[in-house]
Amino acid sequence: MEKTLRIKSILTEKPVNQDICVQGWLKSKRDSKGLSFLDVTDGSSLTGLQVIADESLANYHTDIAQLSTGCSIVARGQLVASPAKGQEVELHAREITVYGWAQPETYPLQKKRHSFEFLRSVAHLRGRTNSLGAVARIRSRLSWAIHQFFQQRGFFQVHTPVITTSDCEGAGEMFTVTSFDLQKLPRTAGAVDFSQDFFGRPASLTVSGQLEAEAYALALGNVYTFGPTFRAENSNTSRHLAEFWMLEPEMAFCDLEGDMDLAEELLKFLISDCLENCAEDMDLFARFIDKTLMAKLDNVLKHEFVRISYSDAVKELEKSGRSFAFPVAWGIDLQSEHERYLAETLFQRPVIVTDYPKTIKPFYMRVNDDNKTVAAMDILFPGIGEIIGGSQREERLEQLTARMVEAGIALENYQWYLDLRRFGTVPHAGFGLGFERIIQFVTGMGNIRDVIAFPRTPGSTAV
């Protein structure tokens, strides 16, 4: 196929008076006397390239005049400085070929703004819109930035398994993975006999790669895992997906302090990276999605995150004078309204809450010397709540075993995890970042279903 220039590079490099070829989709067409203005996008940038097609083209009346939003074309011609306002350069077409038509009566995307709710019903086409296209580009950039951040710091990426047979990873309901014929389940004494299933035991989609990442942190030092994660929770909110992407770094020879430092550095890096490298797309969000976006991002970049212990946070909430719908008391987990008060009202910047009561946190978090709290940290962002949850891990075999017994976990399934403490255990720490949540924060998009291409939520799979 003929080599074409991407519109993004045409708009930045402006190779005026050169013959070029572009391929893309029509965003709109405006007709004038004897010529048509085609607004062409190829997905490389928000701004499209204006292509001028005049009636001297052989197929002007047969093809060009019939073009409408969504049609795909290839255009060859000369790039020239534009005589009109609105664009610096434009392509004077010498030849235009139509790849594919898009009947305007049936093509769902119109030359106007659509609601995100509607666009969700055409998830396979919505990437062609300005806003969802911008989301997709920013998502890709953030993914790349994550790898860059960790690779620059000597972290190794570990591909942790998607299928797991750990029957409890301590994070919510799981999706079962089976090769059984569900109409004919083998049973012994009424119960399903998983010994006959594919893996010889119950298997699920992973709810976290953390435990496996720990194994490799205790081999390679610093690692991260970044991939799809599954939760079968019946969560119906703008912040939850059944399938989402999670980033989980894990560091050997690291305590909670180092964990928090890395998390803060990462979040600031990701925001800066987008502002620097996705300026055009970011401007779209700042203008049309959230007018306060730039101020919010600036606020995060400019300030040190507040670090406050759970115990002190509870004291702050108690003396706030606020009447919360849910009670505030030491030992009870913070509710959304409490987290929001801390991040949005009291401190008005990201807040890291540390050292939660051990009774409300998972077994793998390291018990502090007070024997009441664990070395945990949650990072709360204004507007979106918890964006990161992490901890120093319990590296002491005896304490870990005790906590697992307390939590009612079947030790026989976790011998490998306990081995990590039996053989050359070291202090280590890590955290989990919900990838879609950082995209939401960076773009200002209100619903998590609009920052992933094909969202999976209870009762709904797009495409």
Next chain:
RNA sequence: UCCCCGGUAGCUCAGUCGGUAGAGCAGGUGGCUGUUAACCACCUUGUCGGCGGUUCGAAUCCGUCCCGGGGAGCCA
């Protein structure tokens, strides 16, 4: 899963006290114009989310289910 709100033309929505529906945009036709979400004129479009009920009569009232939105819980 719980609470609240909503579902009317392809899209975004209006529809009063129960009397079989309307606007803007899109689309079509014509006109005009180096146009910028182009403009002007005319025209088309409906299982009023599904099912059941009340009523002479239901978009409107009641029940139920489905879907969407906001909030909560769970969490990332």
